[in-house]
Amino acid sequence: MCGIVGLFLKDKALEPKLGELLAGMLEVMTDRGPDSAGFAVYGAGEAGRIKLTIRGNGLETVATDLSDALARTVHASPHDTHLVLSMPADCETVARAWLAERRPDIAIIGAGKRIELYKEVGLPAEVGARFGLAKMTGTHGIGHTRMATESAVTTDGAHPFSTGADQCLVHNGSLSNHASLRRMLEPKGINFTTDNDSEVAAGYLSWKLREGATLAEALEDSLDDLDGFFTFVVGTESGFAVLRDPISCKPAVMAETDQYVAFGSEYRALVGLPGIENARVFEPEPARVYAWERN
Amino acid sequence: MPSVDLASTSRRELNGALHALDPSTNETHWRVENPQGQHALAAGLDAAITVEIAGHAGYYCAGMNKQATVVVEGNAGVGVAENMMSGTVHVKGDASQSAGATAHGGLLIIDGNASARCGISMKGIDIVVKGSIGPMSAFMAQSGNLVVLGDAGEALGDSIYEARLFVRGEVKGLGADCIEKEMRPEHIEALKALLGAAGVADSVKPEEFKRYGSARKLYNFHVDNAAAY
Numbered sequence: 303m304c305g306i307v308g309l310f311l312k313d314k315a316l317e318p319k320l321g322e323l324l325a326g327m328l329e330v331m332t333d334r335g336p337d338s339a340g341f342a343v344y345g346a347g348e349a350g351r352i353k354l355t356i357r358g359n360g361l362e363t364v365a366t367d368l369s370d371a372l373a374r375t376v377h378a379s380p381h382d383t384h385l386v387l388s389m390p391a392d393c394e395t396v397a398r399a400w401l402a403e404r405r406p407d408i409a410i411i412g413a414g415k416r417i418e419l420y421k422e423v424g425l426p427a428e429v430g431a432r433f434g435l436a437k438m439t440g441t442h443g444i445g446h447t448r449m450a451t452e453s454a455v456t457t458d459g460a461h462p463f464s465t466g467a468d469q470c471l472v473h474n475g476s477l478s479n480h481a482s483l484r485r486m487l488e489p490k491g492i493n494f495t496t497d498n499d500s501e502v503a504a505g506y507l508s509w510k511l512r513e514g515a516t517l518a519e520a521l522e523d524s525l526d527d528l529d530g531f532f533t534f535v536v537g538t539e540s541g542f543a544v545l546r547d548p549i550s551c552k553p554a555v556m557a558e559t560d561q562y563v564a565f566g567s568e569y570r571a572l573v574g575l576p577g578i579e580n581a582r583v584f585e586p587e588p589a590r591v592y593a594w595e596r597n
Numbered sequence: 598m599p600s601v602d603l604a605s606t607s608r609r610e611l612n613g614a615l616h617a618l619d620p621s622t623n624e625t626h627w628r629v630e631n632p633q634g635q636h637a638l639a640a641g642l643d644a645a646i647t648v649e650i651a652g653h654a655g656y657y658c659a660g661m662n663k664q665a666t667v668v669v670e671g672n673a674g675v676g677v678a679e680n681m682m683s684g685t686v687h688v689k690g691d692a693s694q695s696a697g698a699t700a701h702g703g704l705l706i707i708d709g710n711a712s713a714r715c716g717i718s719m720k721g722i723d724i725v726v727k728g729s730i731g732p733m734s735a736f737m738a739q740s741g742n743l744v745v746l747g748d749a750g751e752a753l754g755d756s757i758y759e760a761r762l763f764v765r766g767e768v769k770g771l772g773a774d775c776i777e778k779e780m781r782p783e784h785i786e787a788l789k790a791l792l793g794a795a796g797v798a799d800s801v802k803p804e805e806f807k808r809y810g811s812a813r814k815l816y817n818f819h820v821d822n823a824a825a826y
Binding site: 549550553555570573579583584585588 | 634655672690713
């Protein structure tokens with residue numbers, strides 16, 4: 303089943319409340335996905351620095367050890383089972399190599415100038431509370447509540463998936479040609495860390511974006527290349543997009559006001575948003591790309 | 598007039614109270630505040646009452662309705678009036694997928710648009726959509742009337758049986774075995790009555806519509822296949 307939520311703010315005045323609003327939306331979608339949850343938040347970025355969201359064992363010592371190894375300052379912001387590392391952007395390659403060699407049990411689940419990504423097994427409200435979602439700020443965020451159907455209930459299998467800098471995707475549905483897509487994408491340098499079909503969709507979009515497509519163009523192309531059922535909500539550093547498969551197999555409802563664009567698998571997820579009574583509430587059409595970009 | 602605030606009363610209590618009504622009840626006009634997109638509101642009614650829902654409704658609103666009039670003063674989620682037997686359901690906003698699915702009777706009026714699969718497998722219901730309908734509408738529609746003042750999406754009436762489809766605007770594409778048919782006087786008359794029931798008889802002319810229905814060429818319609826049973 304699964305539930306998806308997304309919130310893209312147009313009004314800066316709401317940015318301090320992004321996490322609080324997203325947390326409320328995510329919790330309502332518990333009925334659609336009670337076994338695990340995850341979310342990505344596009345918060346503040348620092349010029350010249352990159353953030354890596356990591357999870358695994360022994361997170362306490364990572365920042366110090368990595369600072370020593372790089373001889374540069376690495377900041378760490380712990381969030382329960384996850385840690386967000388902030389480091390000079392030119393250190394990313396060396397830092398990744400160091401983590402892979404010295405701390406192979408640690409997974410990098412998100413990387414970019416602004417993205418932070420969290421996911422865990424458990425009820426959505428508990429997952430949100432553990433990571434302190436309600437206090438997070440930012441311009442846009444997407445979330446997912448999972449009801450696992452085709453792979454185990456693990457943190458690895460939880461959404462969102464991120465396969466490129468500041469990119470993430472959440473998916474409701476299932477893809478039937480993910481194995482062949484994976485074989486097509488891996489030689490092109492798109493790396494996957496799970497067997498999940500949704501990660502392949504994320505990787506497909508990362509590949510298209512790398513080749514120069516806009517987010518909207520990448521999603522247009524996916525209509526030809528992806529086979530299966532899907533409602534996607536996708537985030538990039540400055541963009542937010544929604545796409546449903548041509549027979550609109552999975553539910554979706556959107557609301558737009560002067561202050562925000564919001565997505566929910568059901569309208570119930572949107573009722574806590576400010577001004578929802580007067581929002582333009584609509585159902586996104588099948589096979590039509592909806593994309594917003596920050597100016 | 599009983600008023601139920603769903604901010605403080607559960608949906609089960611609301612539906613339970615509506616189901617418990619005696620046919621001779623004097624409480625014939627109900628108002629439901631703060632629906633907030635909850636599912637299955639006013640589902641399974643079987644009394645000649647009116648229920649007004651003051652906002653957006655979730656899935657399966659007024660499903661299986663008998664006799665009652667249910668008014669949604671907002672949008673309705675998936676499957677509004679699904680399997681309705683009789684009565685009237687009036688959605689003042691848009692309806693999501695599968696509006697009026699499998700319904701046997703009654704009247705469903707949608708003031709806005711209906712999305713995909715409107716009237717799928719309809720079995721006798723009359724549906725009037727004042728806006729447009731999405732793709733795959735009236736799939737395997739068996740009986741009843743679907744009236745669309747706007748446009749219809751792809752694959753309208755795929756594998757249709759005997760339902761009648763009237764569309765005033767563009768039809769993006771017809772499904773398998775669905776064809777345009779002649780508008781005869783009896784169709785104009787039937788359409789006029791439906792437009793009247795939906796309250797638009799003065800502004801909308803039946804002559805502006807085209808009729809679509811079954812070409813009766815699929816397997817089930819071939820007498821040669823009767824020997825298979």
